[in-house]
Amino acid sequence: MLILGIDSSGHTASCALFSDGIVLSEYSTNIGLTHSQTLLPMVAEIFSRTGREVKDLDAIAVSAGPGSFTGLRIGASTAKGLALGYGIPLIEVSTLEALARNVSDTAELYCSSDYTDVKSKDNECQKAKAADDCLFVHPIMDARRNQVYTAAFVNGKLLGSEEAIGVDELTEHINASGGRHLFLGDAVPVYKDFLTGHLSVPYSFAGPQNLLQRASSVAIIGAEKLLKGETVSGQDFRLSYIRKPQAEREREEAGLREFDITHDDPDKLKKGKTVDVLAARNYKIGTDAGYEDESLPENL
Amino acid sequence: MNDINILGIESSCDETAAAVIRNGREVRSNIISSQIAIHTEYGGVVPEIASRKHLEKIDDVVSLALKEADCTFDDIDAIAVTYGPGLVGALLVGVAEAKALSFALNKPLIGVHHIEGHISANYIENKDLEPPFACLIVSGGHTHLVMVEDYGKYEIVGRSRDDAAGEAFDKVARAVGLGYPGGPKVDNAARTGDPHAIEFPRGVVAGNPYDFSFSGIKSAVLNHINKAKMTGTEINIPDLCASFQEAVTDSLVSRAINLCKERGIKKLAIAGGVASNSHIRSRLESECKENGIRFYRPSPVLCTDNAAMIGCAGYYEYLKGLRDGLELNACPNLKLGER
Numbered sequence: 001m002l003i004l005g006i007d008s009s010g011h012t013a014s015c016a017l018f019s020d021g022i023v024l025s026e027y028s029t030n031i032g033l034t035h036s037q038t039l040l041p042m043v044a045e046i047f048s049r050t051g052r053e054v055k056d057l058d059a060i061a062v063s064a065g066p067g068s069f070t071g072l073r074i075g076a077s078t079a080k081g082l083a084l085g086y087g088i089p090l091i092e093v094s095t096l097e098a099l100a101r102n103v104s105d106t107a108e109l110y111c112s113s114d115y116t117d118v119k120s121k122d123n124e125c126q127k128a129k130a131a132d133d134c135l136f137v138h139p140i141m142d143a144r145r146n147q148v149y150t151a152a153f154v155n156g157k158l159l160g161s162e163e164a165i166g167v168d169e170l171t172e173h174i175n176a177s178g179g180r181h182l183f184l185g186d187a188v189p190v191y192k193d194f195l196t197g198h199l200s201v202p203y204s205f206a207g208p209q210n211l212l213q214r215a216s217s218v219a220i221i222g223a224e225k226l227l228k229g230e231t232v233s234g235q236d237f238r239l240s241y242i243r244k245p246q247a248e249r250e251r252e253e254a255g256l257r258e259f260d261i262t263h264d265d266p267d268k269l270k271k272g273k274t275v276d277v278l279a280a281r282n283y284k285i286g287t288d289a290g291y292e293d294e295s296l297p298e299n300l
Numbered sequence: 301m302n303d304i305n306i307l308g309i310e311s312s313c314d315e316t317a318a319a320v321i322r323n324g325r326e327v328r329s330n331i332i333s334s335q336i337a338i339h340t341e342y343g344g345v346v347p348e349i350a351s352r353k354h355l356e357k358i359d360d361v362v363s364l365a366l367k368e369a370d371c372t373f374d375d376i377d378a379i380a381v382t383y384g385p386g387l388v389g390a391l392l393v394g395v396a397e398a399k400a401l402s403f404a405l406n407k408p409l410i411g412v413h414h415i416e417g418h419i420s421a422n423y424i425e426n427k428d429l430e431p432p433f434a435c436l437i438v439s440g441g442h443t444h445l446v447m448v449e450d451y452g453k454y455e456i457v458g459r460s461r462d463d464a465a466g467e468a469f470d471k472v473a474r475a476v477g478l479g480y481p482g483g484p485k486v487d488n489a490a491r492t493g494d495p496h497a498i499e500f501p502r503g504v505v506a507g508n509p510y511d512f513s514f515s516g517i518k519s520a521v522l523n524h525i526n527k528a529k530m531t532g533t534e535i536n537i538p539d540l541c542a543s544f545q546e547a548v549t550d551s552l553v554s555r556a557i558n559l560c561k562e563r564g565i566k567k568l569a570i571a572g573g574v575a576s577n578s579h580i581r582s583r584l585e586s587e588c589k590e591n592g593i594r595f596y597r598p599s600p601v602l603c604t605d606n607a608a609m610i611g612c613a614g615y616y617e618y619l620k621g622l623r624d625g626l627e628l629n630a631c632p633n634l635k636l637g638e639r
Contacts, residue, residue, distance in 0.1 A: 036392055040399050040626040054404040069348060070389050073355050077393045080359055081400025085373055234359035245348035251341075277337035278353060280316070280361045282368040283601045285327035285424060285608060 002052060003226065004043070004060045004082070005219025008035040008075035009067025009095045010141065010186050012212045015043050017050055018219035024050050026216045035074040043078070055086045059231055061222020063213065064092035065240040066141060066149035066162065072239050080234040089231035091222040094240070096162050099139035099185050100153035101217035102210040134179035140170075140187040148187045149242055164242050167191050171198045180204075184211050305369075306618065307376045307401075308611025309362065311394030312386025312414050313440070314345045315604065316357040320369035320376070321611030324619075325423050328369035330601075330608040333357040336481060343480050344470065351389035358397050365607070373405050380614020383411035383624075384634030385441065391630035399626055410614045411624040414605075415442055415636050416452065418571035420616070421598040421609035429596055434565045436556045438580070439572030440466030440483075443512050444636065445555055447563075451616035454637045457559055458510025465548055466574045468514040472521050472544050476537050486541045487577050493542030495579075498524060500547040502554075510555050517547045545579050553583050560593050569596040576600035 005016040013035045016026035027042040047053060062079040065072050072095075083090050136159075140148040143164045150170060151162040167187075171194070174181055183195065184206035192205065205211075225231070232238075244252075303322050310317040314335040320328040335353050339345045366372060381398035384391060395411075402409035419435050431451060437444040443460035463471075466483060473482030478489060500520045503513035521544050528535045560568050568588055574580065581597055588595035602609060622639075 034629060036396060036629045037627045040396070040403060043400075044403055044626055069351070070392060073351060073389065074392055074396050077355055077358065077396035078400045080355075081397040082404045084359055084362060084397075085401055085404035235363075237359075239352075239355070241352070245346060245352070247342055247346040247349065278316075278333045278335060278357055280331050280333040280357060280364050282364065283330045283332055283606070285330055285599070285602065 001058050001223060001226065002056055003219045003222045004057050005062070005093075005215035005217070005222055006039070006043070006060065006075045006079050007063040007095070007098065007213040007215045007218050008039050008071045008078075009063040009065065010071060010213050012214075013038045013042065014213060014215035015039065015046055016215035016219045017046055017052060018216065018223055023216045023219070024052075026214065028214060030212065035071055039074060039078055043082070054082055054088070057086075057088050059089045059091050059222060059226050061091040061093050061218050061225070063095045063098060063218050064238070065095055066143070066164070066242040067095045069241060072241070076237065076239055080237060083234050090234060090237045091225050091231050092237060092240075093218045093221045093225070094158075094162065095141065095213065096139045096149065096151045097153065097156075097158060098217040098221055099141075099213060100137045101156060101221055102184060102214055103137055103182060103206055104156045131179065136174070136177070136179050136181045138170075138174070138181060138183050140167075140183055140185040140191065142187040142190050143243070148185075148191070150185075162240070162242060167194055168198070171195065175200045177201070182206060186212055304377045304615065304618065305371065305375050306611040306614045307362070307365065307379045308412075308607035308609075308614055309358075309379065309381040309394045309398045310414075310417070310605055310607040310610045311354045311358065312382045312384070312391050313605055314339055314350050314390075315606070316354045316361050317605060317607035318358075318362045318365035319607035319611050320365050320371060321608060321615060324612055324615035325427055327424060327608045328371070329365045329367075330606055331361050331365045331368065332604075332606055333361050340480050343474060345387070347387045347389055350387060351393060354390055354393040358393060362397070362401075373401075373407075376405070376407055378408040378410055378614065378618050380410040380412050380610050380617070382414045382417060382610050383628055384414065384631030386414055386630075386632060388630050388632040391632065395628060395630045399628055403626055408618065409624045409626075409628065410617045410622060411628050411639075412610045412613045412617065413634055413636060413638075415444065415572075416454075416613045417609040418603075419446070419448060419569070420613040421571055421602040421606070422569040422596045423612055424602060424608060425598060426596050429567070429569070432565070433567035433569055433596070434556065434559050434563075435569045435571055436552060436575075436584075437572045438465045438552060438570065438574035440464060440470065440574070442572060443514070443552075445510050445512075445559060446636065447559075447565075448569075452613075452620065452622075456636060458508060458512060458555055460512040460514060461505055462513055462515040463518060465512070465514055465552065466572070468518045468548060469574065471518050472541070475522055475525055476535065476540060478537070483574055483577060486545060487579065489538050490542035490545045490579065491538070493536070493538030493540070495542040495546035497536065497539035498543040500543055502547055503551050510559060512551055512555070514548065514551070517544065517551075545577070549580050549583050552580060553587055556584065557587050557591060557593070561591060566592065567594050567596065571598065571603070573604055576603040
């Protein structure tokens with residue numbers, strides 16, 4: 001099984017080849033160049049160094065958010081382009097889950113068995129007092145506006161949901177939860193002082209080698225998902241931005257201020273399903289010069 | 301000689317497009333997924349939304365381009381992609397996808413200038429058109445008067461000092477409540493209006509007789525609207541649109557025709573989204589006829605952003621041996637004639 005992992009969701013651009021339990025090669029750079037310039041040349045390098053080819057891949061695992069919107073899209077469109085050429089499936093991997101996986105080797109040592117089977121609805125788990133030896137891993141990514149993209153993981157498993165949340169609110173939740181807490185991600189340097197000053201539970205920070213996104217973690221989770229059949233085609237691949245575009249949020253907020261009660265559009269209900277306004281069409285061009293049709297097609 | 305098939309990809313603004321072009325001028329497929337319906341709700345293109353939609357649609361569009369052309373990647377000789385100018389987040393999606401395809405399939409990659417694409421749209425329906433010729437480029441982001449000296453070789457004779465012509469159309473349309481996109485809305489409203497009802501200024505620019513200015517015309521229109529509102533006079537929208545359109549058309553047509561006359565050029569082409577404006581087309585057509593100039597214009601579907609024109613421009617770059625590497629980046633402010 002050969003998996004290419006790609007992550008360009010933050011400042012680091014990273015790619016890795018993972019084959020049958022072995023990380024064959026991993027390239028990461030964080031040198032202030034745009035991912036558009038660095039990512040694909042690194043992917044090319046990793047293939048030439050390992051002697052593997054794109055067509056040998058079983059799947060491409062790619063960081064599917066949250067993260068920098070543009071960074072995520074560079075990773076995703078690169079992955080989609082690679083996959084499209086040979087019909088290779090894609091695997092959406094949560095950036096936060098992959099970050100948590102950077103330190104997964106330590107999870108079992110510290111975690112009590114009570115938390116090995118937590119399911120996603122176990123938000124209460126954090127509220128209930130955890131065993132003192134339970135290790136919560138908190139990837140925190142800078143989401144600006146005093147917020148972080150975060151989620152809590154125990155033994156690599158997600159507790160609750162991924163969200164954008166204020167650091168002060170996050171700190172309150174964590175202080176109420178007991179257990180031990182490990183932080184990693186690009187928001188650590190930003191909020192280290194705040195966390196140090198406000199946390200009342202045992203905590204630590206990941207070292208620089210594990211702090212940021214690594215494509216090997218993405219590829220490893222990708223391999224697990226591939227075994228479970230959790231792949232998608234390029235067409236169906238979607239990023240989880242968590243946040244909507246600002247214009248969309250503002251429009252919705254303005255809409256809610258204007259109207260107290262919202263109704264479903266009766267026309268839409270009648271139609272049963274919404275029309276795909278983005279439907280791609282072939283606009284045929286005649287072979288001879290001819291200007292008979294001087295009007296634009298309706299949807300252009 | 302073997303046929304050369306170019307896969308063109310375009311995502312610089314709000315159209316996700318891909319096309320397969322045979323030997324530069326034959327369109328085997330021309331696929332467009334337009335986001336206009338989405339951006340209309342915001343009164344203009346929202347860059348973040350555009351980028352998200354490009355990423356969602358790009359595979360569909362490329363796959364359909366191959367299917368409609370009845371070919372596979374094996375039949376493609378090179379991949380041409382718009383790398384600027386445009387919205388950076390939007391450009392990046394097409395550029396990254398094209399680069400990855402080029403690497404995976406081991407096909408040459410050619411970065412294409414968006415405006416060069418628009419100019420090249422003229423080659424597609426006019427098999428006899430060859431440089432040199434003059435070209436007037438009018439779109440939402442650009443107003444240029446250029447001499448096309450050879451394929452990929454341009455002399456920029458005039459450019460807008462402020463707003464692009466299309467921007468002025470959008471702003472005027474918004475001011476009179478016609479909505480987005482402004483070009484076709486103003487064009488339609490103007491059909492029943494009197495183009496001489498209101499005399500708006502023609503935007504003369506000091507220094508270069510071929511440079512354009514549209515902010516003066518736009519401001520005059522907005523002033524006219526404000527004045528009417530304050531005095532409680534009803535605005536005749538068709539008259540206003542027709543008069544505004546006449547002022548813009550005068551600026552464009554006079555410079556283009558003067559350039560042809562001054563330099564003795566017998567071929568004039570137009571390009572860009574605003575080139576589908578019916579008034580600008582018919583005025584250029586008649587003035588070209590009067591002056592013995594052959595007038596070339598792409599059909600409206602080739603004036604809008606599309607990938608057929610990118611494939612066409614890419615073909616001529618391909619013949620010249622131009623190739624781009626995997627480090628090709630999106631250049632939102634790329635100048636015409638630069639690489």
